Amino acid sequence: MPHSKFLNLLMDGETLFKNEEVFDPSYLPEEFIFRNSQMKALAMCIKPAMRSSRALNTLLYGSSATGKTTAIKTVFNELENTENVECCYVNCRVTKTMYSLFAKIYENVTGRQAPETGTSFSTLYEKILKKIKNKVLIIAFDDFDFLERNKEKVLSTLLRTHEMYPVKISVWLVSKNNNILFDTSVRSMFSPEEIHFPDYTKEEIKSILKNRIKLGLYPNCMENGSFEKILNFTMENDLRRGIELIKKSALNAETEGARSIREEHVHGDVEKTIEDILKKESPIESSLLFEKFRTATKQSYSQYCRNILNMNVNGKLIIENQGRTRIISLNTSGNI
Numbered sequence: 001m002p003h004s005k006f007l008n009l010l011m012d013g014e015t016l017f018k019n020e021e022v023f024d025p026s027y028l029p030e031e032f033i034f035r036n037s038q039m040k041a042l043a044m045c046i047k048p049a050m051r052s053s054r055a056l057n058t059l060l061y062g063s064s065a066t067g068k069t070t071a072i073k074t075v076f077n078e079l080e081n082t083e084n085v086e087c088c089y090v091n092c093r094v095t096k097t098m099y100s101l102f103a104k105i106y107e108n109v110t111g112r113q114a115p116e117t118g119t120s121f122s123t124l125y126e127k128i129l130k131k132i133k134n135k136v137l138i139i140a141f142d143d144f145d146f147l148e149r150n151k152e153k154v155l156s157t158l159l160r161t162h163e164m165y166p167v168k169i170s171v172w173l174v175s176k177n178n179n180i181l182f183d184t185s186v187r188s189m190f191s192p193e194e195i196h197f198p199d200y201t202k203e204e205i206k207s208i209l210k211n212r213i214k215l216g217l218y219p220n221c222m223e224n225g226s227f228e229k230i231l232n233f234t235m236e237n238d239l240r241r242g243i244e245l246i247k248k249s250a251l252n253a254e255t256e257g258a259r260s261i262r263e264e265h266v267h268g269d270v271e272k273t274i275e276d277i278l279k280k281e282s283p284i285e286s287s288l289l290f291e292k293f294r295t296a297t298k299q300s301y302s303q304y305c306r307n308i309l310n311m312n313v314n315g316k317l318i319i320e321n322q323g324r325t326r327i328i329s330l331n332t333s334g335n336i
């Protein structure tokens, strides 16, 4: 594609988005509907902290995209200005070693970067404890299942601290299910309040998606058939992917200069289609890949480019230029 044509695609002023941010994975919904009972249960666990006592330990569990992370972040945001209560969010998908978990806690409570080397774990922990002396600390370990080692050591270190220091620490774990196995010593210290996040029903998903569309897109942008397609895709996958599909479909419509999102703009698994083609034939010339892509999805060249760009940014592809030809292959190394 000539450079100027590509720039035109990017610069085109027409937009269907009223507020694109509401489709970002980090967006915290103001209306967190269908989760009243879970939020009430969390409020009950925090109540002691408001009286400067230790909050209750909790286990939030449920399958993907059922609102567990949203619930914790919403509660922690609410507690931000509460004196005497420190909240600390750690994502175990990215933070995995014992030292890095506590470095994250250190950063949260001190607002400063933890020293990377030259400090022992116990010195780091002493510093944390000094900072939170007499305060209530709530630590949430999101996606705790991803912590391969030290699960028990992390919990027992935190939950035994009060025996030696005047601190009140409680731990909130997030997991896909409620059957995490701990050895007996941890079990005797950690008997959390279990809060279940059940899968949403179709009607609930429908309301949540409609709310998000209302917040993020201009009125009447979404055709009924397109919404049905997105709803069905969401039911087969999950809410997160459904919200992402709204954004992708709107971008597809925009790229074509359309004023509304028609069914042909909604393609749930385009990237997967590209991946499947590449699994059979890789490396492949971009033009040939586009031909196969068009046959499989009936989508245009600009939509092909957008998906390739996105996959490239996410480290799924390796793109090499050989003269004027672009050669595309699947990045199987897992490195970005």
Ligand SMILES: Nc1ncnc2c1ncn2[C@@H]1O[C@H](COP(=O)(O)OP(=O)(O)OP(=O)(O)O)[C@@H](O)[C@H]1O
Binding pocket: 024, 025, 027, 028, 029, 031, 032, 033, 034, 035, 062, 063, 064, 065, 066, 067, 068, 069, 070, 071, 197, 208, 239, 240, 243
């Ligand atoms: N009740 C709800 N109302 C509005 N948006 C919701 C609701 N529940 C979930 N969402 C949205 O769905 C997406 C996924 O939610 P969240 O990240 O909280 O799920 P999760 O349970 O932590 O999933 P995972 O186990 O995969 O980490 C987010 O974009 C969030 O805004």
Ligand SMILES: [Mg+2]
Binding pocket: 068, 069, 070, 142, 143
């Ligand atoms: Mg989550």
